[in-house]
Amino acid sequence: MIDTLRVTPLHPSLGAEVAGVDLSRPVDASTRAALGRALGDHLALVFRDQALTPAQYLAAASVFGPPMEQHYSQHNMPDLPLVGLIWHRNGQEPAEQWHTDHTNRERPPAATILYGVEIPSAGGATSVANMRAAYQALPEEERRKLETLATVNSLESGRVDTRQADRDKYGSPVEHPMVRTHPVHGSRAVYFHITKAAHITGMTPAASQAYMASLLDRMIRPEIVYRHRWRKGDVLVIDNRATMHRAHGDYDRRESRVLWRVIVEGDRPRL
Numbered sequence: 001m002i003d004t005l006r007v008t009p010l011h012p013s014l015g016a017e018v019a020g021v022d023l024s025r026p027v028d029a030s031t032r033a034a035l036g037r038a039l040g041d042h043l044a045l046v047f048r049d050q051a052l053t054p055a056q057y058l059a060a061a062s063v064f065g066p067p068m069e070q071h072y073s074q075h076n077m078p079d080l081p082l083v084g085l086i087w088h089r090n091g092q093e094p095a096e097q098w099h100t101d102h103t104n105r106e107r108p109p110a111a112t113i114l115y116g117v118e119i120p121s122a123g124g125a126t127s128v129a130n131m132r133a134a135y136q137a138l139p140e141e142e143r144r145k146l147e148t149l150a151t152v153n154s155l156e157s158g159r160v161d162t163r164q165a166d167r168d169k170y171g172s173p174v175e176h177p178m179v180r181t182h183p184v185h186g187s188r189a190v191y192f193h194i195t196k197a198a199h200i201t202g203m204t205p206a207a208s209q210a211y212m213a214s215l216l217d218r219m220i221r222p223e224i225v226y227r228h229r230w231r232k233g234d235v236l237v238i239d240n241r242a243t244m245h246r247a248h249g250d251y252d253r254r255e256s257r258v259l260w261r262v263i264v265e266g267d268r269p270r271l
């Protein structure tokens with residue numbers, strides 16, 4: 001399979017299309033390794049025209065790491081709970097705030113994998129921002145400051161739709177550095193989730209929120225954002241170790257937008 005693998009950048013800062021891989025079939029070891037490196041290099045990978053059952057999709061996603069349980073368990077597929085559904089008709093709101101996934105875990109997901117099952121006729125894109133480039137663009141002094149800071153993460157206290165069983169399992173606070181080194185690529189990136197970070201160590205919750213909001217404002221510029229406009233059959237792999245992402249809720253809610261989501265375990269973030 002490795003002979004047919006082609007990786008073509010989609011944007012000057014991040015994102016690449018991968019051709020020559022049929023994810024419905026087993027992926028051999030050399031292709032897995034090449035895809036892992038491509039993810040570290042390009043931070044978002046797009047596979048087009050995939051036709052996958054839930055079980056095939058889960059197997060394909062596990063190319064990027066061991067699948068993890070997702071903490072909004074009410075949205076997981078009943079017979080295949082490692083696959084979550086993103087669908088507004090389930091009562092979910094599109095996640096429009098920039099974030100990286102599941103920072104309340106000790107070993108947060110290395111990657112989030114999304115599969116476009118039903119796509120609205122307009123809008124509903126997913127954007128991914130290169131937080132490695134964001135880190136590099138910060139003034140030297142602020143990079144040094146960020147390298148000394150950590151966030152304390154837990155499940156959002158304000159959310160009413162979190163099940164008690166998920167709170168019991170995933171609710172304890174976890175500390176993560178605000179700058180992390182990518183275990184494959186070796187580069188540093190800014191790392192935080194503004195609504196899961198209850199506070200930054202040594203700062204009040206209000207000051208922490210204000211500082212994170214200011215960072216997002218200053219860091220996330222169009223030059224470092226790849227906006228993925230979904231086609232049915234796309235698989236989008238997002239490297240959570242060096243990016244943030246958001247959904248765009250700018251689509252007609254009478255239309256359906258269904259994505260299947262798998263998250264796969266990564267390393268414990270370290271500076």
Ligand SMILES: [Fe+2]
Nearest residue numbers: 095100101245
């Ligand atoms: Fe997300």
